[in-house]
Amino acid sequence: MSVLELNSVSIRFGGLQALDDVSLKVNEWEIVGLIGPNGAGKTTLFNCVTGFYRPHGGRVHYRGSDVTEVPPHRKAAMGFGRTFQNVGMVKGATVLENLKTAQHAHAGYDALTGIVGTQTVLASERELTAKSDAILDLLGLGAVRDLRVGGLSYGTLKLLELGCALATDPDILLLDEPSSGMGPDEAHELGDRLLTLRKELGLTMLLIEHHVPLVTRVCDYVYVLNFGQLLAEGAPEMIRNHPDVVAAYLGGEAPEALEEAVQ
Amino acid sequence: MVATSELLRPTTHPHPEVTTAGRVGRIAVIVAIALVPVAVPGLLGGNQAQACTLAAIYAVIGLSMNILVGYAGQISLGQQAFVGVGALAAANLAGTGINAADPFSFGLAFVAAAAIGAATAVLLGAVALRIKGLYLALVTLVFGSVAADAVFTVEGLNGHSAGVPATRPTALSGNYQFYLFCLAIVLVVLYVDWSFTRTKAGRAVNALRENESVAQAFAVNVMGYKLLAFSISGAMAGLAGAMYAFWNQSFSDKDFTSTAGFTKALIFLVMVVVGGLGSRTGVIIASAFFGLLDTLLSWAFKTAGFSNWYIDHKNYVPGFIGALLLLQTIVMNPGGLGQVVRPIGRWLGGRRFSLHDESELADVGPTHVRA
Numbered sequence: 001m002s003v004l005e006l007n008s009v010s011i012r013f014g015g016l017q018a019l020d021d022v023s024l025k026v027n028e029w030e031i032v033g034l035i036g037p038n039g040a041g042k043t044t045l046f047n048c049v050t051g052f053y054r055p056h057g058g059r060v061h062y063r064g065s066d067v068t069e070v071p072p073h074r075k076a077a078m079g080f081g082r083t084f085q086n087v088g089m090v091k092g093a094t095v096l097e098n099l100k101t102a103q104h105a106h107a108g109y110d111a112l113t114g115i116v117g118t119q120t121v122l123a124s125e126r127e128l129t130a131k132s133d134a135i136l137d138l139l140g141l142g143a144v145r146d147l148r149v150g151g152l153s154y155g156t157l158k159l160l161e162l163g164c165a166l167a168t169d170p171d172i173l174l175l176d177e178p179s180s181g182m183g184p185d186e187a188h189e190l191g192d193r194l195l196t197l198r199k200e201l202g203l204t205m206l207l208i209e210h211h212v213p214l215v216t217r218v219c220d221y222v223y224v225l226n227f228g229q230l231l232a233e234g235a236p237e238m239i240r241n242h243p244d245v246v247a248a249y250l251g252g253e254a255p256e257a258l259e260e261a262v263q
Numbered sequence: 264m265v266a267t268s269e270l271l272r273p274t275t276h277p278h279p280e281v282t283t284a285g286r287v288g289r290i291a292v293i294v295a296i297a298l299v300p301v302a303v304p305g306l307l308g309g310n311q312a313q314a315c316t317l318a319a320i321y322a323v324i325g326l327s328m329n330i331l332v333g334y335a336g337q338i339s340l341g342q343q344a345f346v347g348v349g350a351l352a353a354a355n356l357a358g359t360g361i362n363a364a365d366p367f368s369f370g371l372a373f374v375a376a377a378a379i380g381a382a383t384a385v386l387l388g389a390v391a392l393r394i395k396g397l398y399l400a401l402v403t404l405v406f407g408s409v410a411a412d413a414v415f416t417v418e419g420l421n422g423h424s425a426g427v428p429a430t431r432p433t434a435l436s437g438n439y440q441f442y443l444f445c446l447a448i449v450l451v452v453l454y455v456d457w458s459f460t461r462t463k464a465g466r467a468v469n470a471l472r473e474n475e476s477v478a479q480a481f482a483v484n485v486m487g488y489k490l491l492a493f494s495i496s497g498a499m500a501g502l503a504g505a506m507y508a509f510w511n512q513s514f515s516d517k518d519f520t521s522t523a524g525f526t527k528a529l530i531f532l533v534m535v536v537v538g539g540l541g542s543r544t545g546v547i548i549a550s551a552f553f554g555l556l557d558t559l560l561s562w563a564f565k566t567a568g569f570s571n572w573y574i575d576h577k578n579y580v581p582g583f584i585g586a587l588l589l590l591q592t593i594v595m596n597p598g599g600l601g602q603v604v605r606p607i608g609r610w611l612g613g614r615r616f617s618l619h620d621e622s623e624l625a626d627v628g629p630t631h632v633r634a
Binding site: 050052071072073074076077081082084088089090091092093097100101102104105107109111112114115116117121125164165168 | 454455458459461462463464466467469470473474476477478479480481482483484485488491495
């Protein structure tokens with residue numbers, strides 16, 4: 001059974017058909033890439049999957065059950081961990097506070113008990129801190145634990161954001177351009193990390209990514225979106241040489257131009 | 264693994280061991296700070312203790328505003344309505360007439376005031392859930408004045424416009440005794456505020472104030488936690504209302520309707536901004552100041568020999584001072600008093616005295632100030 005399945009999902013914003021009849025599938029343990037030019041609808045698709053947008057047509061299935069109408073906070077509690085294109089963290093809080101906030105659904109007590117402040121609450125709080133520290137160790141970011149998020153560099157933030165997504169205890173991770181703001185070396189390291197995470201935590205992933213070497217290295221399968229429609233799908237190597245994909249990225253004349261250049 | 268992380272942790276400012284002298288000094292300062300609100304009103308005596316009680320009541324109102332505006336980022340200009348319904352409920356339930364309230368109905372009045380304050384706030388919150396910023400401010404403003412004028416002018420509830428008596432129980436009939444009782448309530452509210460901020464509810468509300476999408480991605484039910492913030496804030500405001508009714512020994516609708524009500528709504532908002540949004544210490548100091556302002560001004564003008572002028576302009580002077588302080592805060596000190604007292608708080612917490620916060624890598628602006 002697939003972890004995530006989209007059946008002809010469509011969404012329109014006014015006159016713009018942002019997603020048109022998009023179907024895709026992510027299987028257990030797979031890392032699936034979602035690529036396409038700017039404005040193709042990749043982030044919109046993420047928002048439909050995670051419940052931030054409600055598609056006008058089509059269904060979203062998670063492990064066999066229809067979750068199209070489930071609101072985002074419940075999706076997060078169900079196991080949808082996501083990151084945002086321009087860093088989704090609480091900037092005024094410290095790194096540790098962010099990681100503890102991300103564990104909201106698994107805090108082990110309810111909000112009112114928290115306000116009373118019983119022994120259980122204190123014990124749970126210690127556990128949350130311990131788990132946050134474990135995640136920081138995993139990412140090698142223990143040094144920034146007590147710093148405020150607002151002042152950190154973009155590359156560090158993208159990594160921390162991944163840490164926050166992990167802290168939500170996800171079953172499927174949806175990463176929106178995880179390598180943006182990173183140099184080639186860091187991006188390579190990120191690839192290693194993603195592969196390790198899948199191996200150690202048994203995660204399934206869907207990632208939006210522009211960095212082609214990273215996509216080819218980590219993804220098992222790739223979907224290409226263009227103007228809200230699926231343009232192509234297949235193994236990464238195949239996608240790389242697909243004439244439509246090359247055309248979408250470089251402009252309509254590209255394949256001919258390439259051929260001319262070769263001649 | 265643990266060892267590596269210890270190595271990576273910033274040890275640039277290792278917290279020095281506090282020396283015995285340092286510890287004694289800190290404890291002495293803490294005891295002194297704690298003694299001032301307990302002892303000073305007692306030494307000043309009856310009427311001044313009564314003025315100080317108003318400061319305690321304003322502190323509770325300030326903390327209730329801080330939960331809503333400071334933590335949850337929901338601007339409220341209707342807080343005086345929550346305080347008012349609390350006062351109304353307390354006075355009517357205690358049903359004292361001219362006799363002293365018995366301890367049971369006195370206690371019940373406080374519980375009921377908190378409950379009805381929370382219920383009113385949730386009602387407003389449910390209406391206001393989908394609107395933000397200026398529009399939310401407008402809705403709360405309209406709600407506050409309409410609800411106040413509609414409910415508080417009901418003849419059966421406001422003692423036919425003559426006020427509902429709320430006589431204190433015999434044990435608290437003395438002004439200083441009642442002051443101590445109110446101080447105890449401030450401590451309870453302070454505890455709720457403190458445990459709110461250090462547990463999941465506080466973190467959730469903090470996240471949704473900054474970015475609702477991120478909060479949702481962290482599994483926070485944004486609407487639910489906004490309503491929770493409204494209800495806790497309303498409960499605190501209702502409690503303050505009960506304190507106010509017994510402080511005045513009467514509920515008078517004129518304190519909460521039309522101009523008086525609107526002026527209160529503005530002052531309540533000004534005091535959290537001047538105190539520093541999100542900073543409980545700053546908010547308590549600023550609220551207590553505004554609670555004492557009338558007494559201080561009366562005294563100052565009387566000493567200067569202008570007491571008649573002050574009596575004529577009583578309604579405008581505190582508001583004018585509030586406006587000046589608000590401008591000063593916004594232009595020169597956006598973190599409010601909380602930012603000013605924060606170094607002292609850090610020092611009392613056992614760290615070296617420094618104006619610079621170690622968790623602050625760079626200046627991120629006053630998104631959150633906590634002292």
